[in-house]
Amino acid sequence: ELKVEQNPxxxxxxxxxxxxxxxxxSTTSDRLYWYRQDPGKSLESLFVLLSNGAVKQEGRLMASLxxxxxxxxxxxxxxxxDLSATYFCAVDPNGQNFVFGPxxxxxxxx
Amino acid sequence: ETGVTQSPTHLIKTRxxxxxxxxxxxxxxxxxxxxxxxxxxxxxxIFQYYREEENGRGNFPPRFSGLQFPNYSSELNxxxxxxxxxxxxxxxxxxxxxIAYEQYFGPxxxxxxx
Numbered sequence: 001e002l003k004v005e006q007n008p009x010x011x012x013x014x015x016x017x018x019x020x021x022x023x024x025x026s027t028t029s030d031r032l033y034w035y036r037q038d039p040g041k042s043l044e045s046l047f048v049l050l051s052n053g054a055v056k057q058e059g060r061l062m063a064s065l066x067x068x069x070x071x072x073x074x075x076x077x078x079x080x081x082d083l084s085a086t087y088f089c090a091v092d093p094n095g096q097n098f099v100f101g102p103x104x105x106x107x108x109x110x
Numbered sequence: 111e112t113g114v115t116q117s118p119t120h121l122i123k124t125r126x127x128x129x130x131x132x133x134x135x136x137x138x139x140x141x142x143x144x145x146x147x148x149x150x151x152x153x154x155x156i157f158q159y160y161r162e163e164e165n166g167r168g169n170f171p172p173r174f175s176g177l178q179f180p181n182y183s184s185e186l187n188x189x190x191x192x193x194x195x196x197x198x199x200x201x202x203x204x205x206x207x208x209i210a211y212e213q214y215f216g217p218x219x220x221x222x223x224x
Contacts, residue, residue, distance in 0.1 A: 097155040
């Protein structure tokens with residue numbers, strides 16, 4: 001059974017600081033996705049990573065994928081309050097269903 | 111381009127009742143997946159429909175069933191509701207055979223079972 005883990009589960013950081021969220025998964029997959037969810041809202045797609053070594057950046061967020069290590073990272077640069085949300089990674093091993101991690105709840109404090 | 115829509119937004123039901131949730135897929139998409147998200151957890155895959163056939167199912171009992179229509183919209187039916195069925199139900203549409211298999215999520219239906 002495919003398992004997806006995220007670390008940390010809760011993250012409280014000050015504005016202007018940098019931090020990395022880690023996503024590990026237990027079986028082979030070349031596709032990994034990052035989503036953001038605001039309280040009471042649906043999932044917003046952030047990044048689609050389709051191959052080993054893929055790196056994508058959007059604003060203060062950068063995601064990377066190492067399929068050999070079965071690891072993806074979401075790096076936050078100079079955090080701002082607007083980034084406060086829950087971040088999920090999801091793995092898609094067979095093109096059928098996404099397996100989501102438990103989420104990382106990020107709180108950026110002034 | 112129309113995004114994924116779901117109805118209703120909120121729903122309150124009593125234990126033992128039945129419920130039907132609806133989803134319209136994004137224009138051009140032919141696949142719909144349903145997920146259950148309990149409070150404070152990640153979404154859990156219920157099942158996927160492609161060309162009106164079930165195309166994969168997660169670890170949910172048979173009282174969770176679904177349909178997909180020729181226009182690719184979909185329904186999720188849950189019979190004999192239990193308190194643990196209280197959750198946010200998300201549908202996601204995608205294009206089978208697309209390079210990214212990226213799923214686009216609707217706004218969700220918040221189901222409360224009392």
